Amino acid sequence: MTVTEAPHDVVEAAAVPAASAPPTGLAALVGSGDPRTIGRLFVGTSLLFLLMAGVVGILVGFERVDLSGFEVVDGDVARQLFTLQSIAAVFLGVLPLVIGLATAVVPLQVGASTVAFPRASAAAYWTFLASGGVVLAAYALDGGPFGADGEAVALFVAAFIALLVALAVATVSVVTTVLTLRAPGMTLRRTPLFSWSMVVGGTVWLLTLPVLAAVLLLVYVDLLYGQQFLGGSDGVYDRIAWTFWQPTLYVVAVPALGIIADVVPVFARRRHHRHTAAMALIGLFGAMTFGAWAQIGFSVDGQSNPTDWLYDGVWIAVGFLAVVPVVGLLGLWAATLGRGEVRLGTPLILALFAGLLIGGGVVAGAVTVIEEADVLTTTWASGQELLVVAGTLVAGAAGLAFWAPKLYGKLLPDALVRLGATLLTLGAGVAAVTYGIAGLYNQPRSIALDATAGVSEIDTVEALNLAAGIGLTVAVAGALAVIAALLKPARRRAVADDPWDAHTLEWTTTSPPPIGNFATVPEVTSEAPLYDARYAGTTAGATGSTEAPA
Amino acid sequence: MAATSTDIEIFAGAPAAEPPRPRVLLVGSALASGAAAMVVLALVAVYTRMRADVIAGGERWLPEDVNIQLSPGNMGMVTLLMSAVTVAWAVYSLRNDDRVHAYLAFGLSILLGVAYIPTVVYGWQQFGVGVTSSTQALLIFTITGLHVAMAGAGLAFLAVMAFRALGGQLTGRGAEGANAAALYWYVTIAVYGVVWYAITITK
Numbered sequence: 001m002t003v004t005e006a007p008h009d010v011v012e013a014a015a016v017p018a019a020s021a022p023p024t025g026l027a028a029l030v031g032s033g034d035p036r037t038i039g040r041l042f043v044g045t046s047l048l049f050l051l052m053a054g055v056v057g058i059l060v061g062f063e064r065v066d067l068s069g070f071e072v073v074d075g076d077v078a079r080q081l082f083t084l085q086s087i088a089a090v091f092l093g094v095l096p097l098v099i100g101l102a103t104a105v106v107p108l109q110v111g112a113s114t115v116a117f118p119r120a121s122a123a124a125y126w127t128f129l130a131s132g133g134v135v136l137a138a139y140a141l142d143g144g145p146f147g148a149d150g151e152a153v154a155l156f157v158a159a160f161i162a163l164l165v166a167l168a169v170a171t172v173s174v175v176t177t178v179l180t181l182r183a184p185g186m187t188l189r190r191t192p193l194f195s196w197s198m199v200v201g202g203t204v205w206l207l208t209l210p211v212l213a214a215v216l217l218l219v220y221v222d223l224l225y226g227q228q229f230l231g232g233s234d235g236v237y238d239r240i241a242w243t244f245w246q247p248t249l250y251v252v253a254v255p256a257l258g259i260i261a262d263v264v265p266v267f268a269r270r271r272h273h274r275h276t277a278a279m280a281l282i283g284l285f286g287a288m289t290f291g292a293w294a295q296i297g298f299s300v301d302g303q304s305n306p307t308d309w310l311y312d313g314v315w316i317a318v319g320f321l322a323v324v325p326v327v328g329l330l331g332l333w334a335a336t337l338g339r340g341e342v343r344l345g346t347p348l349i350l351a352l353f354a355g356l357l358i359g360g361g362v363v364a365g366a367v368t369v370i371e372e373a374d375v376l377t378t379t380w381a382s383g384q385e386l387l388v389v390a391g392t393l394v395a396g397a398a399g400l401a402f403w404a405p406k407l408y409g410k411l412l413p414d415a416l417v418r419l420g421a422t423l424l425t426l427g428a429g430v431a432a433v434t435y436g437i438a439g440l441y442n443q444p445r446s447i448a449l450d451a452t453a454g455v456s457e458i459d460t461v462e463a464l465n466l467a468a469g470i471g472l473t474v475a476v477a478g479a480l481a482v483i484a485a486l487l488k489p490a491r492r493r494a495v496a497d498d499p500w501d502a503h504t505l506e507w508t509t510t511s512p513p514p515i516g517n518f519a520t521v522p523e524v525t526s527e528a529p530l531y532d533a534r535y536a537g538t539t540a541g542a543t544g545s546t547e548a549p550a
Numbered sequence: 551m552a553a554t555s556t557d558i559e560i561f562a563g564a565p566a567a568e569p570p571r572p573r574v575l576l577v578g579s580a581l582a583s584g585a586a587a588m589v590v591l592a593l594v595a596v597y598t599r600m601r602a603d604v605i606a607g608g609e610r611w612l613p614e615d616v617n618i619q620l621s622p623g624n625m626g627m628v629t630l631l632m633s634a635v636t637v638a639w640a641v642y643s644l645r646n647d648d649r650v651h652a653y654l655a656f657g658l659s660i661l662l663g664v665a666y667i668p669t670v671v672y673g674w675q676q677f678g679v680g681v682t683s684s685t686q687a688l689l690i691f692t693i694t695g696l697h698v699a700m701a702g703a704g705l706a707f708l709a710v711m712a713f714r715a716l717g718g719q720l721t722g723r724g725a726e727g728a729n730a731a732a733l734y735w736y737v738t739i740a741v742y743g744v745v746w747y748a749i750t751i752t753k
Contacts, residue, residue: 116574116577116578117574117578168585169582172578172581172582172585173578175581176574176577176578176581179577180572180573180574180577181574203581206581206584206585206588207584207585207588209585210585210586210588210589210592211588211589211592213589214588214589214590214592214593214696215592215593215596217589217593217692217696218593218596218688218689218692221681221688221691221692222688225681225682225688226682228682229684229685229688292592297596297599297600298596298599298600298685299600299603300600300603300604300684300685300686301685302685306603
């Protein structure tokens with residue numbers, strides 16, 4: 001008798017039904033519900049949009065070098081570019097950058113296997129990408145605010161509304177993750193500060209972005225039905241502008257404060273000084289950033305734009321009070337660093353840069369509410385906006401450098417990131433200061449067809465504008481260096497799971513994390529469980545373990 | 551078929567069952583409901599502010615050719631309030647594993663929700679002017695139209711949950727999806743209450 005015996009492993013392989021090969025390439029990206037993939041897509045795309053916003057800012061900056069006429073671009077184009085730089089920087093740039101970082105990091109921080117609504121997050125990203133592209137296409141078709149092509153302007157408004165919806169959906173997913181999917185024992189008071197800042201900032205975004213969408217819907221209906229009441233394309237920017245001045249402008253910076261607050265204690269090798277107070281200050285700052293009430297109003301005849309809140313009690317109070325939580329947080333970080341053993345790591349340097357820029361931004365914002373200073377409609381406000389946006393961007397870079405092992409499975413090259421962030425900070429700082437001084441000479445914020453109207457010391461202002469243009473160029477070069485650091489291939493040696501000796505839950509898993517994030521999720525008993533285990537020599541912060549999904 | 555000892559050995563090496571995802575859909579729906587409400591309420595705020603400014607200037611708010619009838623608005627409000635009761639009934643029935651009443655209540659809720667839409671459209675027909683006639687008309691058409699869209703989204707949400715209930719996924723303690731849809735629907739009704747008062751009642 002002949003016995004034919006197949007090898008054991010062959011028999012086993014035959015018994016298991018052949019699984020379909022996982023998709024690769026573009027199919028893997030498009031079909032992915034993995035929060036890390038979605039987060040990285042958000043981050044990468046937003047950095048490209050930010051780069052474009054920076055280039056537009058440079059064009060606008062150099063356009064102001066000669067105030068007697070339009071040298072770089074045509075007057076109407078210059079007005080559209082002026083609007084594009086802010087819209088792209090905030091809504092295509094820093095907001096999605098922070099959302100992307102949060103989508104990837106927040107589930108890890110709170111011990112969740114994924115975000116609350118992974119498919120919604122993925123849909124939000126693709127909607128963001130498509131609507132962002134259509135926004136830019138509408139500009140190219142002469143359809144931005146002040147554009148001449150009415151249909152393209154309507155297209156811009158519709159795409160912008162879709163963009164806002166996408167950002168809101170992605171925010172719902174992140175905030176819900178923190179509120180419902182925290183690890184056992186992680187009370188809200190023990191939530192890492194970046195995740196907490198996303199709850200605060202995200203909630204305010206969810207109250208603010210729909211208001212902007214609503215007024216844009218009204219504009220859209222008016223544009224479709226004859227442009228009779230709201231000023232046509234010239235009136236569009238009036239409906240958006242309030243998001244670029246205080247207090248609404250600050251809402252983009254709320255998560256930036258959370259990033260800094262997570263980075264500082266790790267590099268100070270001690271707990272965050274008064275963690276609960278930091279949470280309260282972030283919450284207070286977030287509460288003050290709801291500014292949908294401080295926007296340009298409507299009138300029946302479309303001729304007047306009432307702004308009764310301007311230089312009024314609440315607006316002034318918020319302008320000054322917004323400084324308090326930021327200064328308070330800066331004080332807590334100084335105390336944390338002062339009592340610790342500081343390592344001057346790249347994320348810490350970037351976090352400190354970001355703190356200084358945002359602090360400068362809120363102080364400059366306090367000046368804008370002083371009626372006697374009369375700088376709200378000057379380039380002083382442009383400088384303030386630049387400080388807050390650049391501060392948030394640098395905080396985002398700090399977050400990328402800090403969480404790179406979890407996002408990309410590698411450490412970012414220190415030298416390149418430090419160089420980039422330094423250039424970004426210096427360039428933005430120079431541009432902001434020079435714009436601020438030019439604002440004191442009454443240079444208007446928006447690009448007017450007669451740019452010299454009301455400006456005193458025109459030669460000085462033009463020199464300041466040249467310096468601002470150069471500063472913006474340096475800042476964009478810095479942003480390019482940060483992007484290059486992200487694109488640089490990973491070092492050959494594998495990165496450690498916790499290369500920073502960090503404090504929070506995301507560092508208990510591998511770098512990069514597996515599907516499902518954690519094999520086992522420790523039970524959390526403090527806000528810094530790994531710190532407790534490492535520095536206090538106890539396991540008080542993370543005891544036991546709860547089986548998590550693979 | 552009873553599990554054999556071999557089956558138990560196989561499952562002993564499997565990862566632990568995924569823990570329940572507590573209130574994820576409910577919390578997400580609450581956040582989305584708040585955002586959706588803000589869209590409509592923002593425009594109601596614009597409406598009331600402009601109205602106050604015009605009246606403070608000693609002028610009449612609504613142009614003379616505008617006709618806002620009470621009946622369609624009131625019918626819409628009553629219809630939505632009835633649907634609030636039936637939605638609560640649906641959730642209550644699901645919690646008590648009373649599937650027959652749950653199906654009946656879901657069906658009635660969706661019927662009432664759909665019935666609300668013609669009341670708005672009838673109001674538009676009776677309005678007397680088009681959207682291009684004045685800023686007031688532009689605002690009223692946009693606000694009420696947006697609320698219809700909000701209600702449409704709520705109806706879709708209710709319908710999905712009703713079908714899931716029909717499929718047996720939302721029974722007893724697993725009725726979170728129905729709770730989430732009900733929450734969104736209550737917010738939709740509350741927002742309509744504000745719209746109804748601002749536009750139909752105070753005009």
